[in-house]
Amino acid sequence: MKYISKIYIALVFLILYIPILVLMLFSFNKTSNTGAFDGFSLYWYRELFKSPETFTALKNTLILAVSASLISTVIGTTAAVGMVKMKSRFFRSLVNSITNVPMMNPEIVTGISMMLLFVAIGTIVNAADKLSFWTLLISHVTFCLPYVILSVMPRVKAMDKSIPEAAMDLGCTPLQSFFKVELPMIMPGIVTGMIMAFTLSLDDFVISYFTNGNDFQTLPLMIYSMTKKEVKPDIYALSTLMIIAITVLLILSNFSGSKGEMEKKRHERMLAKAAKKQNHQAFAESKGK
Amino acid sequence: MKKFFSKGTAVAAPHLVWCVLFIVAPLLFVLYYSFTDTSGAFTLENMQSLSDYSDIFLTTIEMSIISTFGCFIIGYPLAYFISRSSEKQKKVYMVLLMLPMWTNLLIRTYSMMAILDDGGFFNTLLLSLELAPVHIVGTKGAVIFGMIYDFFPYMVLPIYTAITKIDHRVIEAASDLGCNGMQIMTRVILPLSRSGIISGITMVFVSSISTFYISQKLGGGTFELIGDTIERQFQSPSTYHIGASISLVMMILILISLAVMNRFSDEEENSAARSRIGK
Numbered sequence: 068m069k070y071i072s073k074i075y076i077a078l079v080f081l082i083l084y085i086p087i088l089v090l091m092l093f094s095f096n097k098t099s100n101t102g103a104f105d106g107f108s109l110y111w112y113r114e115l116f117k118s119p120e121t122f123t124a125l126k127n128t129l130i131l132a133v134s135a136s137l138i139s140t141v142i143g144t145t146a147a148v149g150m151v152k153m154k155s156r157f158f159r160s161l162v163n164s165i166t167n168v169p170m171m172n173p174e175i176v177t178g179i180s181m182m183l184l185f186v187a188i189g190t191i192v193n194a195a196d197k198l199s200f201w202t203l204l205i206s207h208v209t210f211c212l213p214y215v216i217l218s219v220m221p222r223v224k225a226m227d228k229s230i231p232e233a234a235m236d237l238g239c240t241p242l243q244s245f246f247k248v249e250l251p252m253i254m255p256g257i258v259t260g261m262i263m264a265f266t267l268s269l270d271d272f273v274i275s276y277f278t279n280g281n282d283f284q285t286l287p288l289m290i291y292s293m294t295k296k297e298v299k300p301d302i303y304a305l306s307t308l309m310i311i312a313i314t315v316l317l318i319l320s321n322f323s324g325s326k327g328e329m330e331k332k333r334h335e336r337m338l339a340k341a342a343k344k345q346n347h348q349a350f351a352e353s354k355g356k
Numbered sequence: 357m358k359k360f361f362s363k364g365t366a367v368a369a370p371h372l373v374w375c376v377l378f379i380v381a382p383l384l385f386v387l388y389y390s391f392t393d394t395s396g397a398f399t400l401e402n403m404q405s406l407s408d409y410s411d412i413f414l415t416t417i418e419m420s421i422i423s424t425f426g427c428f429i430i431g432y433p434l435a436y437f438i439s440r441s442s443e444k445q446k447k448v449y450m451v452l453l454m455l456p457m458w459t460n461l462l463i464r465t466y467s468m469m470a471i472l473d474d475g476g477f478f479n480t481l482l483l484s485l486e487l488a489p490v491h492i493v494g495t496k497g498a499v500i501f502g503m504i505y506d507f508f509p510y511m512v513l514p515i516y517t518a519i520t521k522i523d524h525r526v527i528e529a530a531s532d533l534g535c536n537g538m539q540i541m542t543r544v545i546l547p548l549s550r551s552g553i554i555s556g557i558t559m560v561f562v563s564s565i566s567t568f569y570i571s572q573k574l575g576g577g578t579f580e581l582i583g584d585t586i587e588r589q590f591q592s593p594s595t596y597h598i599g600a601s602i603s604l605v606m607m608i609l610i611l612i613s614l615a616v617m618n619r620f621s622d623e624e625e626n627s628a629a630r631s632r633i634g635k
Contacts, residue, residue, distance in 0.1 A: 075434065080452055085471070086467040101470050149369070171562075184381055290463065317455055
C-alpha cells in the first residue's frame with residue numbers, strides 16, 4: 068500500500084511536470100525546433116531581451132499589479148471592517164453575495180460584462196480610446212476585491228471588540244483607535260489579501276483580454292499574442308523566466324519557517340506599544356484637565 | 357430602514373459604490389445587450405438564435421463533465437495519498453501542486469500543445485522508438501486532456517483540505533467496529549470529505565465550461581466551445597448582442613449547477629474560493 072501510494076504520487080506529479088520541464092529544456096535549444104534538442108544555447112533569451120516589447124510588458128504588468136493590489140486592499144479592508152459592523156443582516160448578506168459575484172462567475176463573463184459597460188460609457192462620453200489602462204485597472208480591482216475581503220473578514224470577526232472600545236475609553240478618537248489598534252490587529256489578513264490580489268492581477272489573462280486597450284499590454288496578453296503566431300522558442304524563454312520567478316516566490320513563502328509565529332509576536336508587541344502610548348496620552352490629558 | 361444606514365454602511369461605502377458600478381451595472385449591461393438589437397430596440401431575436409448554438413452548448417457541457425469526472429478520479433486518490441504522508445512530505449507535495457496552479461494557464465496549455473503537436477516532443481520520441489506517431493492536437497480527447505491537466509490542482513486542493521480535517525478517531529472507530537479498508541473509504545472518508553469534493557467539482561466544472569484558450573490551442577483551431585463562441589462574438593461590435601445572450605445563458609446554467617451542488621454541501625459558502633487561496 069505504501070509503495071502504491073508513492074508510485075501514484077510520483078506518476079501524477081511526473082505527468083504534471085513533464086510539459087513544464089520540456090518547455091524549459093527547449094528554451095535553451097539552439098534552433099527553433101521544438102521536437103528535438105539540437106544543442107544548448109541562450110539564443111532565445113537574447114532574442115527575448117532584444118525586443119523592447121518584453122520590458123514594456125513587464126513594466127506594465129508590475130504597474131498594474133501594484134496599483135490594483137493597493138486599491139483593492141484599501142477598498143477591501145474598509146469593506147470588511149464596515150460589513151462586520153453592519154446592523155442589518157439581510158443587507159450584509161446581500162453585499163456579501165454581490166461581492167462574491169466576480170469570484171463565482173466564470174472569468175469570461177466578468178470580462179465581457181465589464182467590457183460592455185466600458186464600451187457603453189466610452190460611447191456616451193465619446194472617448195477616443197474606450198478601453199485603456201484605466202479600464203484594465205478597474206477590472207483588476209473588481210476581481211481582486213472579493214479575495215481581499217475574504218482574507219481580511221475573518222480577522223475582523225475574530226478581533227476582540229472590547230480592545231478598540233478600551234482604546235476609545237482611554238481617550239482615542241474612533242479614527243485613532245482604528246489606525247492604532249484595529250489596523251495592526253487585522254494586518255496579517257490585509258497582507259495576505261494584498262499578496263493574493265497582487266498575484267491574481269499578475270496572472271490574469273481572460274479578464275484583461277476583454278478590458279485592455281491597444282496601448283497597454285501586459286505579459287499574459289503578450290504571451291497570448293505570441294502564441295497566436297508560429298511556434299517560436301522565445302515564448303519558452305519568457306515562460307521559463309516566469310516559472311522560475313514563481314517557484315522562488317512560492318518556496319520563499321512556504322518554507323520561511325515560523326514566519327507566522329514571528330508575525331504574531333511582532334503583533335503583540337505592537338499592541339502593547341499602542342496601549343502604552345494611549346495610557347500616556349490619557350494620563351497627560353487627565354493631568355491637563 | 358434606519359438599519360441600512362448604520363456606521364458600518366458608511367465605512368463600507370467606497371466598496372458599495374464600487375459594487376454597484378462595476379459588478380451590478382456590468383451584469384445589467386449583459387442583460388440589456390441580450391434583449392436588444394444593434395439599434396437598441398427590444399428584441400427576442402438573440403434568444404431565438406441561441407438554438408443555433410445548442411450543439412456547441414451540449415458538446416461543451418459534455419466535455420466539461422468528462423473533464424470534471426477525470427479530475428476527480430485522478431485527484432481523489434492523490435489527495436488521499438498526500439494526506440497520509442509525513443508532515444515534511446506534505447509540505448513538499450503542496451508546493452509541487454501549487455506551482456502549476458500559479459503558473460499562467462497560457463504557458464501550461466501552450467507547453468502541453470507544443471509537446472503533443474504532430475512535430476512535437478512526444479511524436480519525435482515515438483518516432484525515435486520506431487513507433488507510429490499519433491495525431492493528438494485537434495481531437496476532442498486532446499481538449500479534454502488539456503482541461504484535466506490545467507484544472508486538476510483545483511480538484512486536489514479542496515479534497516485534500518477536507519480529508520485532513522477528518523478526525524482520525526472516527527476512522528479508528530470504524531475499523532474497531534469491523535470495517536475493512538474499502539468500507540472505511542466508502543462509508544467514512546468519502547462522505548466526510550464531501551464538502552471538498554463539491555468545491556473541487558464546482559471549480560473544475562466552471563473553469564472547464566468557460567475556457568477558450570485550451571480549445572483554441574489543443575483543439576488546433578478546428579474545435580469550438582462556448583468560450584470560443586463568446587470570444588468570437590466580441591471581436592466586432594455588431595455581434596456583441598448575440599455574444600451577451602450566449603454569456604447570459606451560460607451564466608444561468610452555471611448558477612443552476614452551483615445551486616444544485618450547494619444542496620449537497622453543508623459547508624459554509626466560499627469554501628471553493630477559500631481553497632483557491634490555500635486556506
